[in-house]
Amino acid sequence: MNYILKIACKDEPGLIYKISKILYENGLNIEKNSEFVDNENKRFFLRALLSGELNVDEIVNSLKKELPKNSYIYLTKKRKKKIVIMATKESHCLGDILLKHCSKEMNAEILAVISNYDKLRSLSEKFNIPYYFISHENLTRREHEDKILKILEKFDLDFIVLAKYMRILSSEFVKHYEERIINIHHSFLPAFIGANPYKQAYERGVKIIGATAHFVNDNLDEGPIITQDVIHVDHEYSWRDMQKAGRNVEKVVLSRALDLVFEDRIFVYANKTIIF
């Protein structure tokens, strides 16, 4: 049986010794082990892949006794994550996720797609994923989000993936799913904010366009960055060409971020990610 152990705590001498002692004495094998010390914040991070038979509560309790107070200890069987995807009108990220899900390349089970338009229903239903169309028209943000929350609450979900969901989420909404909402953002933040960033980038004459996948916190588009990438463009690109090229980066960057999230490879601390 395979387990994932994640620990984050105040750094102090002997942590690796204490942790590996408990694992060793419980007959667990460490298949893979990664550590990082954030020297600035004096904080220790460890992620291990364990094999063997274990009682989760017992191990967690043993660790708690040895580790500093308020340590973050996460121990779980390796398993598929349960996700809900939120989207608006664009299909490139949603389609890519559906395809990977369908060919079993994604360590996740898609429970539903929620959109504020009805445009992606046919795509979602091709892959037998339930589609919820929740229009935002004539609703306040609060009313719209409440409707979405009512659907989300039906699911025992691990993560929400914003696959080009083009509406701002309120702090209240985000608080329900802290560090559990992943977003993909066009271009480089905060360079070109607001409507039509590709047009802004075009007008600035950039030679590179990029995408950023990040966790959502209450500060729009400012959450902890997971992955970023870019492609080169030149003067022959209209802003629509940039947007088209941008879509390719967006879907690749989001896909890489999701792989990392679904394998429990990420820690969030001080608005940054540590990725093993």
Add this chain to the structure above:
Amino acid sequence: MNYILKIACKDEPGLIYKISKILYENGLNIEKNSEFVDNENKRFFLRALLSGELNVDEIVNSLKKELPKNSYIYLTKKRKKKIVIMATKESHCLGDILLKHCSKEMNAEILAVISNYDKLRSLSEKFNIPYYFISHENLTRREHEDKILKILEKFDLDFIVLAKYMRILSSEFVKHYEERIINIHHSFLPAFIGANPYKQAYERGVKIIGATAHFVNDNLDEGPIITQDVIHVDHEYSWRDMQKAGRNVEKVVLSRALDLVFEDRIFVYANKTIIF
């Protein structure tokens, strides 16, 4: 004999025909030809490499007669550009340029290095380049720039290369060398402005750092972009590691930009570059 022809003018039907007719009737061979029409601004750009014997004034006059009013016509023998480098304390960009100059890989002749510190003298003089140390201490910006201008005026120079020159140039200074000053800028603009951008980038937890080479106009760091590139970083990078990695990108990006500039491959229009 090899010549470079650059034309920029209002777009209208028949431009290529009219231009190629003149070249053909003057017995010139077009070795390489690039065109671009900026459809948004209705503007036509052409760069051609010509071989044959020609009288520059005659060809330019013939072109003037056929082309729209106020056309930009640039016709010159292929030749090494004359440059002055301005730097401050960091040696990575300056050193890279000096090396390429020394191994004859750069289509330019370095006339001088000017710095507001005396730190790079030994490096410059290793390569037999005259070094001018013009401290900015106890001087107003105007006084300091006047001193620099006095030196620059001694040279018949084509371009000024800011190889990590860390002081802001005034509009007045820039006006003397419009579209002739090339700068290399850390990171992505305008994401992290001001002091220590690498520290800002580190604190934001970026996964990519980059560099931008651009022409300098009177709006600091906002001039037409020539080249950009990035490298990937991760949570193990301290801000000093990012800075070190950034230096490698900076020197490569500046080097590529200079190759393009020195080969007359760039047009500037509407604060953007067209690069052939």
Add this chain to the structure above:
Amino acid sequence: MNYILKIACKDEPGLIYKISKILYENGLNIEKNSEFVDNENKRFFLRALLSGELNVDEIVNSLKKELPKNSYIYLTKKRKKKIVIMATKESHCLGDILLKHCSKEMNAEILAVISNYDKLRSLSEKFNIPYYFISHENLTRREHEDKILKILEKFDLDFIVLAKYMRILSSEFVKHYEERIINIHHSFLPAFIGANPYKQAYERGVKIIGATAHFVNDNLDEGPIITQDVIHVDHEYSWRDMQKAGRNVEKVVLSRALDLVFEDRIFVYANKTIIF
């Protein structure tokens, strides 16, 4: 109305003048124009985007009169290309093409999917594309290819896309569709040939894996290269991880190549591509 003009011929003085004269005198506007002279082979290549009203035969005849003998002249209205996709068992490239086709991001119409397995039927039919399962079992290569050819002949097709079709095509087969079959190839040729190249790459300890999209000629995997790209890997990658990462590059590289092919942006000469 928009047209694409492609010319390839022996290089000689005045070609651009002669061509642009004909276009100008026929009232055609050159929206975009690209030229290249292969100095080694003394060969001239031109691709232009024309707008205006024209009679294709008239223009081609006028050009024929002015251009060297045996010139390649291609003039056509801009239009969607008609394609047939051949695949085997892997879905990543096929799925990516189907998605882009579905969201109208691909300048092509998919007529059919042909496979030597029945595994991709459900995926193809989700997107309403006819699926032909032609098993190769108990058939000679010739017999198998004849069966495929019989299906292909039913279609008025422009290109065949090998989206991870894992069987070698005979010279006879290829001759039917010269410069009209596009393939995507794992890794870098000819570094790791034969079965399981990712395992070979893993055993060699490579730090980069890549993909190559190319036209198929009768020399297996040696046809003219269209696009290539790579991603970085490290010692943590098993060969299966490499294969998974490789799939992402493969689909992106093939997708870029298809965009170029379907927009008539490629010339093939001397087993190389010139791409405008």
Add this chain to the structure above:
Amino acid sequence: MNYILKIACKDEPGLIYKISKILYENGLNIEKNSEFVDNENKRFFLRALLSGELNVDEIVNSLKKELPKNSYIYLTKKRKKKIVIMATKESHCLGDILLKHCSKEMNAEILAVISNYDKLRSLSEKFNIPYYFISHENLTRREHEDKILKILEKFDLDFIVLAKYMRILSSEFVKHYEERIINIHHSFLPAFIGANPYKQAYERGVKIIGATAHFVNDNLDEGPIITQDVIHVDHEYSWRDMQKAGRNVEKVVLSRALDLVFEDRIFVYANKTIIF
């Protein structure tokens, strides 16, 4: 005081526990720790950065007692590596190393430059590095290498850097410095072997050129790969343009590899590298 500990041994349960116990009981702090298990070869690799006061022999002996037989144990103070550079005629890699050495960005001390030509003397001596010109003319390979070995033996060196040294080294020579010679290789192996690989790549019409830095073993150009990278080229590149572009990749890839080597971040096993 800072130390680097590297361990490689047969994988078995409890290794991390046993190692961290010894370190903890000796009052050493683990500043950074990386592990990797090669599951295929059942081999364990660990690299740790230690701070504290220690007696190297004592710690190594304690580790030896606890670890499997024949374990590789390397424990050393952090220190600059001593290197000799071998080159031929091209200056780009040598120059880059000299510059980084001069600006103190390289964790190494350059003891000498050895070349089979006299061409790089002036460059080396600009930076005050002793230059040994050992012509290979009229000498057998053995005689030439013996002359070089005689010089090398004068130095207490850690690594030999082949900065575009264009002669094949014999197995005998290599055996003197096993896993201590680093080479930079044009292009991708074994794609284009032999004279003028850039010309071969040009003729093949590649769209990517690359460089590989690797340790030298007795199988020419087949040693363990350290770093690789590529850049994109197109049909406008002559083979000389490719070579020029290739030089930029070569120097960057070699520079990255040297950083890793000089920081003791590399293990070699089964002709591959594990890099922490």
